[in-house]
Amino acid sequence: MLNSDAFDLRKYVQRNSQSVAVWIALLALIVFGILRYDNFGGSYNFGSFLNYNSMFIVIALGMCFVIITGGIDLSVGSVAAFSSVIAAYLSPYGLEVALPLALLVGMTFGAFNAFCIIALRIPPFIATLATMLGAKGAALVISGASTVAVDWGSNFTNMGMNKAFDLFPWSIIIVTIVGIALWIVLEMTSLGRTILAIGGGEDASKLMGLKVNRAKAFVYIISGGCAGLAGVILASGFGAGQPLEGVAWELSAIAAVVVGGTLLTGGLGSIPATVAGALLLGLVFNILNFENGRGTISFSAYWQMVIRGAFLFAVILFQTRMTKGRKSKGASA
Template identity: 65%
Template sequence: MTTVSWRQRLADNGQATGVCVILLALVCLGLIRYDNFGSAYNLSSFLNYNAMFVLISLGMCLVIITGGIDLSVGTVAALSSVTAAYVSPYGLVPALLAGLATGLAAGLVNAVMITRLHIPPFIATLASLLAAKGTALIISGNQTVPVDWASGFTRLGMESIGGLLPWSFAITLVVGAGLWWLLEQRPIGRTMLAVGDNEEAAHLMGLPARKAKTLAYLISGGCAGLAGVFLASGFGAGQPLEGLGWELTAIAAVVVGGTLLTGGKGSLVATLIGALMLGLIFNLLNFENGLGTFNLSAYWQMVIRGAFLFVVIAIQVQITRTRNTG
């Protein structure tokens, strides 16, 4: 048992190291090729924008570790941004709590459907995706909802610590550290891994499998809700039409980080690095557009993201087959 655990930990560290090496290589490429790539403005803007995607990727990682999926994170973030915008006249903290509560409520609905009603995660979260999207459009009147600029709510998404580290990303790092502690140091984290590996065996062992899955979906919803708060604060308005495809970005980051789509194995650290790597690829493409080498619209970026996800999953499937037959 000790040898297997040691090998597993070494493999996980190797995955995180590999993703980190790619990230550093992309950073070096950007610093060499583009004049303003290393500027404080670009770094702060990059971290501020990608804080949302890092958050939903971390939540998605826990869900996938349990063997599930959460397709609702993007539209839940959009709904939470609308909720936070409506509450923003009452101040930063009430708006933040409103957005977070919206995400947690969506996560609880997903958890109940999956753990109590035994609806497959794909179907349950797809239903939540549609419901959240419709609710956001109804309460916003299919319009962006402006925030109250005088309440200080926009400071969360527009200001930085020392002009370099955005508050949104600093909070994301704190959330990430807490989730890492939960997964790696607490019994409930080991239960999540056990559920993803073999849920029936986890039940027979007396592990709180239902509690672990419920917590995973609650965290995923909470992360999406907080991402929605960052969205409203950073753009100055609730965005009911945002969130399309965010779930694919999160899944891609999780898979790039080495988490198995079948569950039972995953790394939050590698997921965080994977999310930043994906964000950096599109940051580099934007700089390349500025040079006039080519001109890729946002639609082409969606195509690239989908193709990238397909390639990564195909590689993961092949590696899994090789290990199972080896």
């Protein structure tokens, strides 16, 4: 339920002050790219960049909720691949059928994760790892381990290939709406406060009478739904369901969330900063592609994985030192 007193701008800025750096870095990279490359700020690169990275942004949004509670969801990449196959099979019935049913598929996986974690008390790492393997195997089985072409005669590809008012891809507009909705939930509702409290201490949250299990179920269902939406964008944008896609997408999502300032231990997180983190990682690789085109350097896609890992390691190291610094100050006080 919305609470007008739940959102305090000053407290929000203080709580997310660590995330300011990612916005500064993102702006600096954009300025650098515009000054260095001729077509970097062009509409084609702008639209292609947003359209492609919308998949990673929406998965990172769901992952942000999970990590805030101190959990993890390793299944999002496989769930996205499975949902893309389902969406491709449903594409003859149009986007109005394929989109909600693919979302439902993703949320079903999320509900299964929640059941394993809450009812069966399986650690999130193990539960979502099992779901990751199951979803990947199921995607390969129902697709015959090959791509599933969409129906080009329906309106299914509009979401991934068309632009609204010839400006922004429909995919990024939908993801923006999802992001705003999740931000409202996290910052302006009692459910959001419970999610943050769980990350600060689940046992203490239960003693306070908070509905911990309901909140944990919500975040995993949302994470699955976001993965399902990413699968629809994948199938709609590439013209086929992709059962072999989604590999290491969960790592990209975790990287975006952590780069955005969310603590892996839970209790602190920001939806806007997560979006900035996902855009920042995507922009790094976009700039590397432009450098490859200039012939200045020659980085393969494999080097991009190395750079992502090094970047994530540096951010986690910074987070660890910041956390230790806060704890030592608290102890001395």
